[in-house]
Amino acid sequence: MFDVNTYFDKKVVSISHNGAEGKATIGVMKAGEYEFGTSTVEIMTVISGEMQIMFPGESEWKTYQKFDSFRVEKDSKFKVKVEQDTPYLCIYK
């Protein structure tokens, strides 16, 4: 059985699993802007559409498209902005 977690008033939903790439979640975000905190290194991949990301200590958004990945360091905060339902994969290192 999988753990399903919700965040930000259920605007983000994720399913925890442990597959070929180790501990991971897949989830979907509704249109909006979110700030996430990390407790491990996270490798995040856009599964459909695009995400705008503001990395820790930066002041400009970077855009990632379908199947693009980006890395966020441990114990940091980053912002995600999406314009529609956007599925993602997150791998914890």
Place this chain on the structure above:
Amino acid sequence: MFDVNTYFDKKVVSISHNGAEGKATIGVMKAGEYEFGTSTVEIMTVISGEMQIMFPGESEWKTYQKFDSFRVEKDSKFKVKVEQDTPYLCIYK
């Protein structure tokens, strides 16, 4: 808010959404073999690991890897076999 559905004794969990590629689900399957029925054309993509697929009317498994996609026709049944937790994207046409 997203609809979360479970199938096969909760060994398959999926999240419905409507994003850049239209009506879709992302989900995860636990190790096992499953038979799914379609009510639309479905474009399925492996998100991590691999899936073995037996298409309608065929008798051999075909293997699809991370980010590979395959199409299943409307009103048909197909089998999926996975050896570990395997996340996928399914787009309904």
